Amino acid sequence: MHKADGKAVVHIVDDEPAIRNALQRLLSAAGYPCRAYASGEEFLKGSVGARDCVVADVHLPDMNGLDLLAAMNARGQSVPMLIITGFATVELAVQAMKAGAVDFLTKPFESASLTEKIETCLAVGRLRQATLERRRNASMRLSSLSEREVEVLGQVIDGKTNRAIGDILNISVKTVEAHRARIMEKTGALSLVDLTRLWDATRTSMAQADESRFASV
Numbered sequence: 069m070h071k072a073d074g075k076a077v078v079h080i081v082d083d084e085p086a087i088r089n090a091l092q093r094l095l096s097a098a099g100y101p102c103r104a105y106a107s108g109e110e111f112l113k114g115s116v117g118a119r120d121c122v123v124a125d126v127h128l129p130d131m132n133g134l135d136l137l138a139a140m141n142a143r144g145q146s147v148p149m150l151i152i153t154g155f156a157t158v159e160l161a162v163q164a165m166k167a168g169a170v171d172f173l174t175k176p177f178e179s180a181s182l183t184e185k186i187e188t189c190l191a192v193g194r195l196r197q198a199t200l201e202r203r204r205n206a207s208m209r210l211s212s213l214s215e216r217e218v219e220v221l222g223q224v225i226d227g228k229t230n231r232a233i234g235d236i237l238n239i240s241v242k243t244v245e246a247h248r249a250r251i252m253e254k255t256g257a258l259s260l261v262d263l264t265r266l267w268d269a270t271r272t273s274m275a276q277a278d279e280s281r282f283a284s285v
Contacts, residue, residue, distance in 0.1 A: 077103055078122075078186060079121070080122075080123050081108060081125065081128065082105075082125040085106070087125075088104050108133075112136075121189035122136075122189075124136055133169075148189035148190070150171050151164040152174075153172075160172075170189045206266040207270045210255065220248060221267065
C-alpha cells in the first residue's frame with residue numbers, strides 16, 4: 069500500500085457526488101488524507117499545502133479543470149494537478165499538459181492507475197518544494213553580500229581573473245582577493261561550483277518572481 073507524506077493532502081474536485089465520494093473512499097482506504105469539493109470555487113476558497121496535489125474533473129459546474137489550474141497558477145500555487153475526465157480527446161490531453169497538469173486520466177480507470185498517478189503528483193510536489201527551498205536558501209545567503217561583493221561575484225561567475233576584475237571595478241588585486249574570501253565566508257560556498265549554483269538559483273527565483281508579478285497585472 070502506497071502512502072502519501074503525512075503532511076500531504078489529495079484534494080478531489082468533482083461535481084458528481086457519486087464519483088467524488090468513491091474517489092475519497094478509495095484514496096482514504098489507500099492511506100491518503102483527502103478533502104473533497106463539488107466545484108472549483110469551493111476548492112479555491114480552501115487552503116492547499118505546498119506538498120499537496122489536486123485531482124480535478126475537467127468538466128466542473130463553474131469552471132473547467134484547465135481554468136482551475138490557471139487560477140491556481142495566477143495565485144502562485146504550483147500544486148501538482150491530475151486532470152480526470154470521461155470524455156477524453158488527444159486535444160484535451162495536450163491542452164491539459166501544456167497548461168501545467170502533471171498527468172491526465174480517463175474515466176473509468178483502475179484504482180491502481182489512479183494511485184500510481186497520485187504518487188507521481190506527490191513526488192512532483194516534493195521536488196518542487198525542495199527546489200523552492202534551495203532557491204530561498206540561496207537568496208538568503210547571497211543577500212548578506214555587500215553591493216561591491218555582489219559586483220565581484222558577478223565577475224567571478226563570468227570567469228574573470230582577479231586582475232581582470234580589478235581592472236573592471238578599478239580596485240586592486242588584493243582587494244578583489246579580500247572580497248572573494250568574504251564572499252566564500254558569508255555564503256558558506258566551498259568552491260566556484262557552489263557559488264555558481266547559488267547565483268543561478270537566485271537568478272531563477274528572481275525571474276520567476278518577475279513573471280508572477282507581470283501575470284497578476
